[in-house]
Amino acid sequence: MWPLTTDRPRGVLALGAHPDDVEIGCGGTLLRLARRFPGLPVTVVVLTGTAQRQAEARTAAGLFLAGCRVDVRTSDLPDGRLPAAWDAVKDLLVAVAADVDVDVDVVLAPRPDDAHQDHRTVAEIAPTLWRDHLLLSYEIPKWDGDLGRPNVYVPLDEDTAHEKVRLLDKAYPSQSGRDWWDEEMFLGLARIRGMECRARYAEAFHLSKAVLSW
Structure with a gap:
């Protein structure tokens, strides 16, 4: 079960099959967390x-x-x-869980129904290791056209949405020549998700279970 809370997280764990997965899927959310909770422990795998x-x-x-306690x-x-390489992925994530579990209550991971086989492998294993956490499954646009109907949204103001794109270009120069990697694509999806939650821009997630502590 995953507790749904607005309190300061103890820590955040972000899982990506590939470099840039985490930032594409939830870079705006990370920017918001970093600004709201200075010093927040965040582990990126x-x-x-x-x-x-x-x-x-x-x-x-x-x-x-920036400003967080980051472990990459x-x-x-x-x-x-x-x-x-399922066994190797499982062993690696088991080791991560054993090391950070006490200090983490929010986990960001790919979607279980993502069309990319690497993303699905990580998504399949994550809920078996982090059962008592808020597990938010981010989305990554791709040519497969696998985007679905998310049920959790993080609104982004215009500055944060544009900052996400700027930092993606700055951090990942190896990807800048790809035909799908551009501001219009990233902001286009963010605008659609924003419209769905009555914001200018947003990032969207899938949540399979939550516990409300009222």
């Missing part, structure tokens, strides 16, 4: 990536989580092959 891409992930964490953990599991 990235399971795949070359040395260059891992360095980009560390840069991104510093930019998006990277691995070089096979990109695009995480289902075949």
